[in-house]
Amino acid sequence: MESILEIKDLGKNFGGFTALSGVNLAIRQGERLGLIGPNGSGKTTLINCISGALRNDHGQIQFKGESISHLPAHTRTKRGIARSFQLPRPFRSMTVAENLMVPLAYVGGVSGSKARKQALEILAEMGLADKADTSSASLSQVELRKMELARAMAAKPQLLISDEAMAGLSGSEVDDVLDILIKLNKSGITIIMIEHIMHAVMRFSERLVCLDAGQIICDGDPQTVVANPQVHRAYLGD
Ligand code: ADP
Ligand code: MG
Numbered sequence: 001m002e003s004i005l006e007i008k009d010l011g012k013n014f015g016g017f018t019a020l021s022g023v024n025l026a027i028r029q030g031e032r033l034g035l036i037g038p039n040g041s042g043k044t045t046l047i048n049c050i051s052g053a054l055r056n057d058h059g060q061i062q063f064k065g066e067s068i069s070h071l072p073a074h075t076r077t078k079r080g081i082a083r084s085f086q087l088p089r090p091f092r093s094m095t096v097a098e099n100l101m102v103p104l105a106y107v108g109g110v111s112g113s114k115a116r117k118q119a120l121e122i123l124a125e126m127g128l129a130d131k132a133d134t135s136s137a138s139l140s141q142v143e144l145r146k147m148e149l150a151r152a153m154a155a156k157p158q159l160l161i162s163d164e165a166m167a168g169l170s171g172s173e174v175d176d177v178l179d180i181l182i183k184l185n186k187s188g189i190t191i192i193m194i195e196h197i198m199h200a201v202m203r204f205s206e207r208l209v210c211l212d213a214g215q216i217i218c219d220g221d222p223q224t225v226v227a228n229p230q231v232h233r234a235y236l237g238d
């Protein structure tokens with residue numbers, strides 16, 4: 001199977017603190033990968049290094065066979081990597097549709113009525129069509145999470161990284177967001193999902209990776225990973 005993303009011996013330090021070290025990870029085209037690990041284990045730092053929000057200090061990141069480690073975030077977005085943020089960052093003064101028209105213009109070069117049409121199509125996929133002309137500042141938590149995913153989709157990614165998109169949502173809202181992510185994956189998008197809600201992680205993931213203290217401690221099929229004693233000690237709490 002062809003890898004869309006290949007991470008080799010990745011390291012990231014903050015001053016004297018090692019946030020990631022020796023991370024090796026290959027993700028195949030079309031995969032649904034779950035990323036778990038305790039708070040502070042380096043999950044967000046890893047996706048920051050992949051998306052370009054941070055530069056890695058060691059190692060290599062290849063996307064579609066080309067090294068991207070040296071590229072700024074906006075160039076990586078144009079190459080096909082999009083992410084949602086753990087803390088949503090909407091343009092609060094804009095409507096929901098306008099929030100999507102920013103990446104549509106920037107990444108796809110579409111504007112005006114064409115961009116609006118595409119924004120409405122993406123919003124419809126997220127079940128947010130009726131919110132298109134609502135101010136993003138007035139959205140509920142689940143609507144905001146969906147808009148974050150919609151904004152990421154407006155960049156037309158091949159790899160989508162979701163960072164705790166379900167945090168703070170109710171059970172049915174979690175299922176709703178999960179269904180959207182699975183639908184996007186079935187349309188051909190490779191997805192990395194960081195999540196703490198284990199039933200969602202288990203329903204979503206074809207493969208599960210557990211980070212602890214900046215290193216991958218287990219990588220494999222989800223049932224095997226959650227049964228692993230090291231994963232239990234580090235994360236699942238016994
Ligand atoms: P996770 O997403 O798994 O909770 P993070 O990747 O956010 O973990 O953080 C991993 C570690 O790196 C934590 O100890 C955190 O405090 C530290 N860290 C993250 N970002 C920075 C930063 N910009 N400067 C200094 N330390 C950071
Ligand atoms: Mg995090």
